[in-house]
Amino acid sequence: MTAGGSRGRRSGEARHRERLLREQWLAARQQARRWAGASEGELHVAAQLLALTARGWRLLVDRGWPGGRTAHADMLLVGPGGVFVLDVKNWPSPPDTSGGRLRADGEPRDVDAEKLLAATHATESAVASLGMSPVAVHPFMVFAGHRVDTRLTRVRLLGEREWASALLKEQHRLRAETVRALVDHLARTFPDHEAIALAEAPPPPPDEQRQEESDDGLFDLDGLREAAFEEALRAPMEQWMTFLHPDQVALVRRNWAGPARISGPAGTGKTVVGLHRAAHLAQRTTGRVLYVTFANNLPRVQGTFLKALSPAVADRVDFRSLHSWAQEFLHDCGVPFRLHSEKSGTAFSFAWKQVGRDSCLSEVDPGHNYWKDEIDHVIKGRGLTSFEEYAVLDRRGRRSSLRRPQRQAAWELYEEYETQRRVRGVHDFNDILSLALAEARRRADEPRYASVIVDEVQDLGLVGVRLLRTLVGDRPNGLLLIGDGQQAVYPGGFRMSDAGIDIRGDRGQVLGTNYRNGKEILDAATDLVAGDSFEDIDGARTSGRRDVDLTYHGGQVVRVEAPTAAEHDQALLAALRELPPETLADCAVLCPSKRALGDYQRLLERAGIPVFPLEQYDGRPVDAVKLGSYHRAKGLEFKRVYLPDHAASLTHDSRPPELAAPETARERDELARSRLFVAMTRARDVLWLGTIRRRGDER
Numbered sequence: 001m002t003a004g005g006s007r008g009r010r011s012g013e014a015r016h017r018e019r020l021l022r023e024q025w026l027a028a029r030q031q032a033r034r035w036a037g038a039s040e041g042e043l044h045v046a047a048q049l050l051a052l053t054a055r056g057w058r059l060l061v062d063r064g065w066p067g068g069r070t071a072h073a074d075m076l077l078v079g080p081g082g083v084f085v086l087d088v089k090n091w092p093s094p095p096d097t098s099g100g101r102l103r104a105d106g107e108p109r110d111v112d113a114e115k116l117l118a119a120t121h122a123t124e125s126a127v128a129s130l131g132m133s134p135v136a137v138h139p140f141m142v143f144a145g146h147r148v149d150t151r152l153t154r155v156r157l158l159g160e161r162e163w164a165s166a167l168l169k170e171q172h173r174l175r176a177e178t179v180r181a182l183v184d185h186l187a188r189t190f191p192d193h194e195a196i197a198l199a200e201a202p203p204p205p206p207d208e209q210r211q212e213e214s215d216d217g218l219f220d221l222d223g224l225r226e227a228a229f230e231e232a233l234r235a236p237m238e239q240w241m242t243f244l245h246p247d248q249v250a251l252v253r254r255n256w257a258g259p260a261r262i263s264g265p266a267g268t269g270k271t272v273v274g275l276h277r278a279a280h281l282a283q284r285t286t287g288r289v290l291y292v293t294f295a296n297n298l299p300r301v302q303g304t305f306l307k308a309l310s311p312a313v314a315d316r317v318d319f320r321s322l323h324s325w326a327q328e329f330l331h332d333c334g335v336p337f338r339l340h341s342e343k344s345g346t347a348f349s350f351a352w353k354q355v356g357r358d359s360c361l362s363e364v365d366p367g368h369n370y371w372k373d374e375i376d377h378v379i380k381g382r383g384l385t386s387f388e389e390y391a392v393l394d395r396r397g398r399r400s401s402l403r404r405p406q407r408q409a410a411w412e413l414y415e416e417y418e419t420q421r422r423v424r425g426v427h428d429f430n431d432i433l434s435l436a437l438a439e440a441r442r443r444a445d446e447p448r449y450a451s452v453i454v455d456e457v458q459d460l461g462l463v464g465v466r467l468l469r470t471l472v473g474d475r476p477n478g479l480l481l482i483g484d485g486q487q488a489v490y491p492g493g494f495r496m497s498d499a500g501i502d503i504r505g506d507r508g509q510v511l512g513t514n515y516r517n518g519k520e521i522l523d524a525a526t527d528l529v530a531g532d533s534f535e536d537i538d539g540a541r542t543s544g545r546r547d548v549d550l551t552y553h554g555g556q557v558v559r560v561e562a563p564t565a566a567e568h569d570q571a572l573l574a575a576l577r578e579l580p581p582e583t584l585a586d587c588a589v590l591c592p593s594k595r596a597l598g599d600y601q602r603l604l605e606r607a608g609i610p611v612f613p614l615e616q617y618d619g620r621p622v623d624a625v626k627l628g629s630y631h632r633a634k635g636l637e638f639k640r641v642y643l644p645d646h647a648a649s650l651t652h653d654s655r656p657p658e659l660a661a662p663e664t665a666r667e668r669d670e671l672a673r674s675r676l677f678v679a680m681t682r683a684r685d686v687l688w689l690g691t692i693r694r695r696g697d698e699r
């Protein structure tokens, strides 16, 4: 069809919709007169409500409305945009919300907002048992006879002309059958409310009457029409944006008396719970919520999800990576620092040459990376300041045990590194966290956040966790740690108790239903790490093969083995080329190293396959294959995941195995398997595993 043709059709549809809307509106006004005693403004609101019922919205009205306002809520309205708890006000003056208080005619009216919020919480509880997240329940205060559009914490205050279009503009969440089920459930839960709908629309009124009615100035037909058109264009949101498992909703809404922890295997909805909880906490408090993770790209993606999930609170949740937050914080506090990874790296190389390479350290592991990790993740990552502490430290997550002379040598290497770093006048990432921790402790009486949610907590070091804890202390609902020790991709480790965090009773929760991976995919990933038990941050040692309930029994693992790199790469290109172009957006090619990333980027680009770097991905759809490292894929998921030359990531260590002590080699192997496990569990439907049987071929 030509563009002109479709424009013509759309304007025909528009005229039809407008006529329908007017008819429904007129019928509604007639029917609204049944509320004897209602003011003209209330009648007007009632008529709009009834008109909405003709558009698939369902209405439960307090039997006493208008007048008796002691019941939970004047009205509950359920439709594609969610559940709306309405309180209709017939105040002579418009509301005043200055200073965060509700007033009218100079009189305080906060109690009205509190009542509406109480009704909203009761409604949230009622729908929570069906698995509905509190993000889909919206309190609206509607002012008959006034033009208003503002917000007081969570409550939206809207005039009689504004409220209906605001409601139609809400993101679509519910299908018609869900709306019906919710209303039936709410009607049973709130027997004081009766379901009301527009009686069958009367025949269209004569033109003159239509003109007179639409000119009465009460019904903002333009706004409503515009919202109704937008409404028709938008598809319902993904299921998990509104409905969760009731156990997940319970975690989202729970009141925790102190720090809490949510763990669970890959794909069990930990982040989904974290995001809903961030929205829920932001709805309930006036303070800000900080949502932190380790990777740099993940906060952007999570921020995009929260905007879709709960746009009303999105600007009160800060999504940040730990290091970027710490830098911003230091900057805001006027603390000078000079982060320079390259110069820090040079400082370490110098130190290694001077005191490390020819010391007893090489008996344990001759590779300087092992010792760099020891400084980054054990010594500085845990904030050690004296050799005495290090001498007796339980080096969690490190397989090799060090004797005292070896610890002395490692400490000497650390001290030399610090000297070299200071000579160059630079800081490393650990210094940034330590500086931020010191500053946060100094400013402990200036709370910046009501709550802090930490995702992928297993990747953070001890100093990072201490820093985040300092921001909220042990206050109720202050700190939530989300993560899974099996997905640790960095060496070393810590226990929550090392950070003084005490998780008791129901504040430690484990999720056990995988909502992401097809069975075959999860089985393949689990087989890889089945023999690797791991210690989580609560100190519990867990077997690599864990009990998980599956919700998705499909899924496919495609294994391709090729004798040469060239044939392997051709198989990858063929697999991508056979997909319809529109499905490329749901695909990710993941690589274990920077070098492999560069290789595959060139390969795909030369083949004309559009590629988008995961580093820049922000969760919004892009028509290109996502390309990134295993690390960058953390916390994300894709319908199809391609892992070219994946077995190489398990044997990337070029040193002869006899040179490394078995414990350090084992630690490296376990870490490599963990990383590959993370990459494999990003796949929902298809996991493509490429292997090159013979190496050394030209790509």
Ligand SMILES: Nc1ncnc2c1ncn2[C@@H]1O[C@H](COP(=O)(O)OP(=O)(O)OP(=O)(O)O)[C@@H](O)[C@H]1O
Binding pocket: 239, 240, 243, 244, 245, 248, 264, 265, 266, 267, 268, 269, 270, 271, 272, 273, 484, 487, 514, 515, 516, 634, 635, 636, 637, 681
């Ligand atoms: N209640 C639910 N109903 C349907 N789908 C769900 C539900 N909860 C989560 N999901 C789906 O499961 C996927 C995995 O969830 P999420 O990313 O929160 O898991 P996770 O435990 O954080 O995973 P990982 O640790 O592997 O990063 C989500 O993308 C979402 O599509």
